[in-house]
Amino acid sequence: MLIDSHCHVYGFKIDELKNFKEVKIIGVAEDYESSIKNLELSENFSNIVPFVGFHPWNIPDMRNKEIEMIIQLVKKSRGLGEIGLDKKFREKYLDSQVKVFELFCDIASQNNLPMNIHALNSWEECFKTITKYNVKRVLFHWYSGPTHLLKELYYQGYFISINPAVVIQPKHRKILEEAELEMILTESDGPYMYRGMYLNPSMIRDLLNFIAKVKGAKLEDVEKTIEENFSKFLG
Ligand SMILES: [Zn+2]
8 A cells, every 4th residue: 555644635636636546645734724625535535534733834824713623623533733843934933833732732642643743943842742742643744853863753653754855855865764664654745846846645656666775675565564654653
């Protein structure tokens, strides 16, 4: 089975989504509307696993009661995300980011839900927060943080996802080389243009091949391990 563990499914046209039916996709959200959209899409597409969340980039545009409205949707979802902290693009709003993130960590912990985390330039902070709240199942999406933190994530049973951009992003490739296969998931983060690459779930097959090549492992073994990792993450 092909796995896309982090994808903004609501951003695709329905006709395009139909092309990704062989990929099991976690649909992450960025606000109230996309959280609703993910839940609706999962009713029509059995390969979509709906998450609800609030992206740290949207903190400046957060509306009154929006977080409470998203929290109302949690019981219909399979997990929380995309949530987290971002000190690269939204450092000015860090206090509000922390408040929202901690609130979601608390909900994940209380309800034993998986979290799909955005942690750009905030890898250590996010790690500290999720361990403080004792969140059990966590995915650090498109991990490009410090390599020394990988061991701690692995020890805690947390996961990271590798993006198709790994072929052109040396920092991310280094992570792929260093990380244990037992902590790796595949993702597209689509639909998104990254340095000329149109990221979408149809890239997962090539990504698996690339991972197998870098890891010096058999494609079937890599596919099977990632499938197992996915089951552990979702619970
Ligand atoms: Zn994303």
